[in-house]
Amino acid sequence: MKKLVSLLVLLLVMSLAVCGVAEDKPFAGQTLTISTFSFNAELLQKNIYDPFEELTGCTLVVDSGNNAQRVTKIIESPEDYDVVIIGDMFVKQLMEAGVIDTIDATQLTNLDALYETARAPMGEEYGPAYTFNRLGIVYDSAYCDVEIKSLADLWNPELVDSIAIPDMTATTGPLFYYAAAAAFDLTPGVDDEAIFAKLAELKPNVVKTYTSANDTITMLNQGEVSVAVLLDYSYTTAKNANPDYIWVDPAEGSFSCYNMLNVIKGTDVKDLAMAFIDFYLSHEVQLAEALDGVDSPVRMDVELTPEQSANFTYGEEMVNSLLLPDWEVISANQAKWIENWNSVFSVQ
Numbered sequence: 001m002k003k004l005v006s007l008l009v010l011l012l013v014m015s016l017a018v019c020g021v022a023e024d025k026p027f028a029g030q031t032l033t034i035s036t037f038s039f040n041a042e043l044l045q046k047n048i049y050d051p052f053e054e055l056t057g058c059t060l061v062v063d064s065g066n067n068a069q070r071v072t073k074i075i076e077s078p079e080d081y082d083v084v085i086i087g088d089m090f091v092k093q094l095m096e097a098g099v100i101d102t103i104d105a106t107q108l109t110n111l112d113a114l115y116e117t118a119r120a121p122m123g124e125e126y127g128p129a130y131t132f133n134r135l136g137i138v139y140d141s142a143y144c145d146v147e148i149k150s151l152a153d154l155w156n157p158e159l160v161d162s163i164a165i166p167d168m169t170a171t172t173g174p175l176f177y178y179a180a181a182a183a184f185d186l187t188p189g190v191d192d193e194a195i196f197a198k199l200a201e202l203k204p205n206v207v208k209t210y211t212s213a214n215d216t217i218t219m220l221n222q223g224e225v226s227v228a229v230l231l232d233y234s235y236t237t238a239k240n241a242n243p244d245y246i247w248v249d250p251a252e253g254s255f256s257c258y259n260m261l262n263v264i265k266g267t268d269v270k271d272l273a274m275a276f277i278d279f280y281l282s283h284e285v286q287l288a289e290a291l292d293g294v295d296s297p298v299r300m301d302v303e304l305t306p307e308q309s310a311n312f313t314y315g316e317e318m319v320n321s322l323l324l325p326d327w328e329v330i331s332a333n334q335a336k337w338i339e340n341w342n343s344v345f346s347v348q
Contacts, residue, residue: 025057027272034276035074036085037259038064039214040294047288052279058272067171074099074264082267083276085130087171088258091122092327101265103127107274110281110299115319118298121258122327129258130280131295132313133231134322135175137248138238144226150251151183154227155198159205164216164228167209168334168341175255176229177337178325182252189329196340209345220245231257236293236311247311256313256322259295290314 036044041064049060063070063081071090074081078099086094094100102125105111111119111128118129139148146158154163166172180202181188181195188195207225210216213234219225221241230238235247261277263270279285286297290304296312297304304314313319 025055027269027275028057030057030269030272031059031061032082032269032272032276033061033063033080034083034085035063035070035081038066040292043289043292043294047292047294048280048285051285052276055279056272056275060276068169078264078266081264082269082273084262084264085259086262088121088129088260088327089171089174089330091126091260091262092331094262095122095126096331099265100126101263101267101270103263103274103277107271108278108281110278110283113283113299113301114281115298115300115316117319117322117324118258121260127260127262127277128281129260129298130286131259131289131298132256132319132322133233133259133296134249134254134256134313134318135172135179135229135231136235136254137227137250138220138230138235138245139227139248140220140223140242140244141246142244143223148227148246148248150248151179151229152252154205154229155202157205159227161205161207162226163202163205164208164210164219164225165202165206166229167211167345168338170211171257172213172229172231173341174325174330174334174337175257178323179229179250179252179255182255182323183250188325189333192333192337192340196344199341200344203344206345209341217241232311232313233295239311253323254313254318254321256324 049062053060067086067090070086071093074084074094075097084094091100105124114128120126121129137148146153146156166176168177178188180199181191184198186195208219213230216228216230217234217238220228220238238245261280263273267273283299283301286299286302289295290297290302291308296314
């Protein structure tokens with residue numbers, strides 16, 4: 001009787017395999033090393049890493065940390081990495097260093113579901129964006145008596161010693177530079193002298209030029225600043241700590257940056273790398289990340305309620321209204337901008 005039961009179980013397993021229930025593990029035994037951000041690690045593990053390992057049979061090695069440090073590590077040892085998840089400013093640096101590989105976009109089955117601007121922000125041969133972030137202003141209504149509606153309002157003398165802005169070396173630095181220029185109808189790369197003159201006028205109001213958004217939120221929470229220029233995802237974190245915080249989409253418009261997925265040149269598991277990028281863009285992942293408050297979705301078919309999408313860069317109307325900096329202009333001028341920035345904000 002036991003032999004008969006065992007035989008029946010074996011036949012059942014075989015039949016399920018034939019029907020596709022017992023899934024193949026196409027990348028079993030392979031390892032994919034990812035360079036990525038350090039925040040939301042537990043949610044990324046739940047929504048992306050664990051399901052992808054289960055689906056493919058591969059092993060993921062996740063190396064996280066500061067953006068600038070990660071860029072340095074990848075440039076120095078590209079052979080240690082297969083995929084990089086990082087913002088567009090740093091993608092551009094890695095491209096210029098020659099360590100980003102080109103891709104065959106036809107391998108990405110989810111690409112057509114993305115907003116067009118997210119499909120190839122750095123060119124058709126390079127990886128897609130998986131989320132949008134827009135720059136805005138956060139202020140503590142309990143301590144800030146000035147009603148803020150625009151970037152130009154930050155120059156109000158009543159805001160002396162009140163503001164935190166991103167450093168030029170931070171991901172959001174060039175976005176803030178473009179936004180500050182727009183506030184006074186100036187053009188980066190053309191009117192730089194005038195732009196830095198306006199930044200010098202802003203200096204008395206600036207308490208901190210930051211490289212860490214998390215540290216800036218801490219400063220808000222501790223009352224060290226009452227106004228901060230931040231990306232939208234940071235506001236979600238800040239709002240959870242204090243309901244008095246108000247988000248402002250500047251009247252000048254919302255400058256935006258993308259976080260992107262790219263393959264490192266020289267990887268010997270490129271097919272696995274492409275499968276990972278495609279999985280990151282899947283409806284299941286994009287929805288899960290949005291519902292957990294991690295990232296704004298770039299898929300057009302991810303539907304969220306107003307409550308679920310609050311503070312996100314979400315929906316066709318908002319996405320189409322985003323302002324994008326010119327990364328060619330930034331690349332050509334950033335070294336000089338950093339030098340001038342340090343001259344203005346040297347005591348920060």
